[in-house]
Amino acid sequence: MSEEIINSFKTAEILGISQASIRNWLRHGYLQPVDREGKHFLRAEVLKLKADLSSGKIDRLRSRANKARAEKKFLPVEYLRDEKNLFQLSRLSEFINSEGIDVRMALLVLALNLFSRNGDLQKSELTEIILLRSQDFSRKAVYAELQKLWKEIPEEVKRLTSQEALDVIFKYPLPQERDVLGLIYQSLMREGRKASLGSYFTPPAIVDRMVRENFAPGQKVLDPCCGTGQFLLACADYLQEPEGLFGLDIDWIAVWIARINLLLKFPQDFSPNILVLNPLKDLARDQGEHGKFYGSFDLVITNPPWGAGLEKDVAVKLNAEFPGIISSESFAAFLLVSLELLRDGGRLSFVLPEAILNIRKYAALRKHLVENWRIRKIECLGKRFKNVFSSAIRLELEKAKPCAGQLVLIKRNGQEYQIAQQRFLNNKWYVFDVYLNEQDERILNKVYQVKHLTLKDNADWALGIVTGDNRKFLQAKPLEGYEPIYRGLDVTAFKLKKPSAYIRFEPELMQQVAPLERYRAKEKLIYKFISKRPVFAYDDRGSLTLNSANILIPKLDYPLKVILGLFNSSLYAFIYRKKFHTLKILRGDLEQLPLPLWDKEVLEQIASLVDQILQGNDRFPALDDYILDQFGFTSEEKKYIRFFVQAD
Incomplete structure (x- = not known):
């Protein structure tokens, strides 16, 4: 038994982490595989690592162990626009947890709290408002959205939830944050669920900069992994009308929050263009209304799931659409599908794991991008997500064939410089060697211009x-x-x-x-x-x-x-x-x-x-x-x- 070899899925199960964490721990030497591919491990070594984590012997990793199955909940500080609001929102989240209030019920009452402030409610007491009668709401769309969630809450939950506790939530003094509902939802989600979905919300400063540098009023915008709608809300800051904003997500509660957020943002009585839909699975060019998404957007902007794998039927579908390019990673699939949704000349702005730049498994994807799209910018963001070990980058593309001499803007460590897109094609495995600035390139050229041998086949x-x-x-x-x-x-x-x-x-x-x-x-x-x-x-x-x-x-x-x-x-x-x-x-x-x-x-x-x-x-x-x-x-x-x- 001590010599038993187990695969990466069993290893993840024992350690309580995601497949993405397995790859990160390999990269940093915390796990030692028995094969070159890094897919098999000694059970004894894995159990020893688990024991070291549990005992605290490896403190640096202990905070990440069991992430994919963890019960831990936290308020995402990096998602706050103003950290002064942390205490106030943390108290609310802790109250909801301590009272054992169903997440759906808590979000419904919080939404009522927010709508009561902007004049959408005709009543002031929760005991009356919670009855959800259409005549008590100024806008039909608001009433319709609240009814959707109300119908999803089991009758037993409605009957047993403390009215006194709900009243506390309804009257709670919520701070000025762009996405209060998203913050609370994020804090109430188990950390393991977020890890399994690969979904971590993007810091507002990054969202705002991405929108500011790419969005213009009048554009048709899609966030294909919209979550609670933070990118769409950032775009909404520049708009008077919501019609050009579109969002997709597989998390129906997150979609509901995004729709509520846009109804809070705009005074019109409208149904937001945000749908529960998996663009990797549910979109096809010949598929009626959804087929119209292809080639129709001016901007696709998102932070896609990183660690989530692809379902078998999705992988088969995407391999048929992108033969030889697709990998098992969801973020790579979202990138390829999103490019197809852009109109000619449209732009894409994604937050992605740094691994896409140089890991061999993404070589075919990099080659496809270099040969077929204009790479406008690559920005190195560093480690920007709580409880996520990977560094992040920002990748910006334009749906157009690269022209001769196409330059890519690189931003990292406070530096800005340009490099030729063509250079990537000349690299082994088409590595995006963005860490080489002009001076670095001159130095390496001096070295490689000297006649030399290599160890290849030697x-x-x-x-x-x-x-x-x-x-x-x-x-x-x-x-x-x-x-x-x-x-x-x-x-x-x-x-x-x-x-x-x-x-x-x-x-x-x-x-x-x-x-x-x-x-x-x-x-x-x-x-x-x-x-x-x-x-x-x-x-x-x-x-x-x-x-x-x-x-x-x-x-x-x-x-x-x-x-x-x-x-x-x-x-x-x-x-x-x-x-x-x-x-x-x-x-x-x-x-x-x-x-x-x-x-x-x-x-x-x-x-x-x-x-x-x-x-x-x-x-x-x-x-x-x-x-x-x-x-x-x-x-x-x-x-x-x-x-x-x-x-x-």
Whole structure:
């Protein structure tokens, strides 16, 4: 049982997290897979991680554990327009929870509270208003919306809910917020439900900026994942009439709130264009009224679900519409479908996970975007969502073929610069290397213009050993018959540290073992798997490694110690971060690093400096400077490279 392998779905179930969290934890090294694809794990390791989380041993992750099944509720502070309102709204949310009031009933009475303030109600006492008689409302549309929710509340809930508690909600002094109902609904939703839906509301500052920079009165606008309508409300700030605002969502309560919000925003008696509808499943070009959505919108703007997967029938439908492009991620599907809903020249503005820029599984999607749409802007937003580990970006596209010399505006860390859209097509896997500004590109060009080799098809590689049960096979001290085995944490630049574990190596008992000759090679390089930058150590003792430390054995006429010096240098740390921007050291990325074909004397000097470092001499500054000099970098360029590496 201790060696049982489980898939990612079972792992998510045990840890109580979503599939998106599985991918994030892999990216940051908290989970170690037994396969390259990151889809299978050792049950024993997963159970140990769960125990560490439960005990508080891993404090940083504990707040995220069980997210997908959690009972925890919170008020989304990032969704407040004014944080001074936090206390007032938190008290209301806590009151609703403590009184055990049904969410639907609480939202209905809160809506009545809001409509009572703008003159829509003809009565002032809740005992009369709650009867929901049409003559008590100034607008038929308001009455109709309230009736919809009233009919969804079970009679038993209506009968047993405390009238006194409802009166408190009805008279509660609600603060001035654009979406009070959405805030309360968000706070009353279980955190696990939001994780499973992949739905987290967008901070108002981001919403306002996206609308301000893309929307103009008279446009027809769609939010295909509208939630409670925050993007539509931001557009409404510029409008006198609501007709051009459209929203779709699968959460019927969120749709109801969005409709109520627009009725609160506009005085007209109208039925909002917001529907309970899944655009991935329910839209088709030949489907009557909904078919008219295609090619009709001036702006599609949203923050789509990130972590939600696709239902089987939806995946089949979308694969037929977008063969070879669609992935299993809902946000990618929303992006593709939304582009089809734009008119020619229309714009799309999405908040998306940063992973879309460089993860290999989205290569076909990136290629499709680069070849068929104008990429107007990519803005790096950082980690902007509470309880969501992923960084976010803002992607803006125009429905038009890219023109020659098409430039993309990049915004990150307070900087703005433009890069050629065509550059993405030239990158492996069509990576959107937005972290390279003009100066970075000049530096990388200097490096790659030097005649060079690469490790592609020129090396043997090996993953570290997966024992199947580290507690069973590993010892903290050397016992008779045991030998050192190195983890990623034992790998430092140039040298291995004192081993933190020992093993009796019986490969037939292990879960996964590379060919023995890879571990026992006369010379090899061992590198950290989880790291921002390459960290390589030299080994000539035939040492074993665990799967957090992998192995490289060059198979080309190029000095191994020169590779060791290059890969540990500031310059190659800079290259790796700028080109790949990942927290894993991946073989496919290492195979793209250049091995310059310098004169024999230069290679011998680098190897000599590396030897001195291995002997314990502090020669890294000299080595680092020597490598930079070989590429002809100026003192300012050197300073720039080192400043980035030290600050990163």
